[in-house]
Amino acid sequence: MAKKIARAILALVGAGLGVAVVEGVNELLIYFWNFNMHRKLIEWGLALIYIGAAVLFAILLYLLAPRLIEGFTRFINTVESRLADMSMAEIFFGVVGLIVGLVIAFLMSTLTAKMELNWLAFIINAILYFTFGYLGWTVVTKRKGEINTPSWFKRGAKEKAGKTSVMARPKILDTSVIIDGRVTDICRTGILEGNMIVPSFVLRELRHIADSADPLKRNRGRRGLDILNTMQEELEVPIKVVETDYEDIAEVDAKLIRLAYDMGGVVVTNDYNLNKVAGVQRVPVLNINELANAIKPVLLPGEEMTVSIMKEGKEAGQGVAYLADGTMIVVDGGRRFLGEEAAVVVTSALQTSAGRMIFAKLKDR
Incomplete structure (x- = not known):
């Protein structure tokens, strides 16, 4: 509904723009050829020109409205993300620089006050205000270290630095x-800060999986929806569903990367391929599998432990055991202890894309 209202508003703006364009063309004709449409043309012909221009620009903006709305939304998200990363002192100095830049632009715009072509004066003034406003913001924020900061700003910066x-x-x-669901347990620990964003296209994909005819897929989709409900009801971490979508992109993974780039966010996944593609496009990724591997206990060569030999290994005489976190231990000579506990000594460890593998031998008795 909101998008329809926005398209209607843009269509009205387009109609007004069409009338303004006709007025601008009339001023050009007067300036260069001394031809005034209001005096030279009959009333109904002039009315048709205005109506035709208004209708043409209204249709044009109505058709371009989805792209304009998407671009505006992306711009707002980017600005919001940038401002969220700035301290209060930086925002304060940026606003001061913006005001100074606009004052300078206002003083310079007085030079165009006597121009006969109003539309040209408007364009020049718009360029002046935008340029000096932008320069005022960027120059002051980049050189804020050369300005004596009030003590209450410094105190606030220290307090903020103490936290993050x-x-x-x-x-x-x-x-x-x-x-997967492990993200819920990770959120409970409090190590993940910031808003948890669930894009609308991800929610649609979950619903599609939950409605699948395949029982396995259906259970997976319903599990995902249940986990989302649990996160919203039990966790203190804010969960937000964003309606941003990219109709020109078909794949959900590509949409995720685009959304993370636009919002300045981090993609949370356990998909190996998505992790690699996001890395190529310089989009930060938090891979749950990598996090799980990183927090597994480190076993150094020479450490002793007691394990239960669960099955035979690939090589002759080998036995395979597992730690509580699922880490595989290959025990040289452990086959004869199949189904029993055995004391082993770690000899080496190997990190693979699938996880960590530990090699051990039987402890000498």
Whole structure:
């Protein structure tokens, strides 16, 4: 509904723009050829020109409205993300620089007050205000270190630095990590800061999976929806569903990367391929599998432990055991202890894309 209202408003703006264009063309004709449409043309012909221009520009903006709305939304999200990463002192100095730049632009715009072509004066003034406003903001924020900062700003900056150096980036969840469910336990620990973002296209994909004819897919989709409900009801971390979509992109993974780039956020996933593609496009990723591997206990060569030999290994005489976190231990000579506990000594460890593998030998008795 909101998009329809926005398209209607843009159509009205287009109609007004069409009338303004006709007025601008009339001023050009007067300036260069001394031809005034209001005096030279009959009333109904002039009315048709105005109506035709208004209708043409209204249709044009109505058709371009989806792209304009998407671009405006992306711009707002980017500005919001940038402002969220700035301290209060930076925003204050930026506003001061913006005001100074606009004052300078206002003084310079007086030079165009006597121009006969009003439309040209308007364009020049718009360029002046935009340029000096932007320069005022950027120059002052970049050189704020040369300005004596009030003590209350310094105190606020120290308090903020004591907690975190920058505002937390939004975490954008993909379908696989929601179905996986471990993100809920990670959020309970409090190590994930910032808003948890669930894009509308990810929610649609979950609903599609939950409605699948395949029982396995249907259960996975319903599990994902249940996990989302649990996160919204039980966790203190804010969960937000964003309606941003990219109709020109078909794949959900590509949409996720685009959304993370536009919002300045982090993609949370356990999808290996999505992790690699996002890395190529320089979009930050939090891979749940990598996090799980990182927090597994480190076993150094020479450490002793007691394990239960669960099955035979690939090589002759080998036995395979598992730690509580699922880490595989290959025990040289452990086959004869199949189904029993054995004391082993760690010899080496190997990190693979699938996880960590530990090699051990039987402890000498």
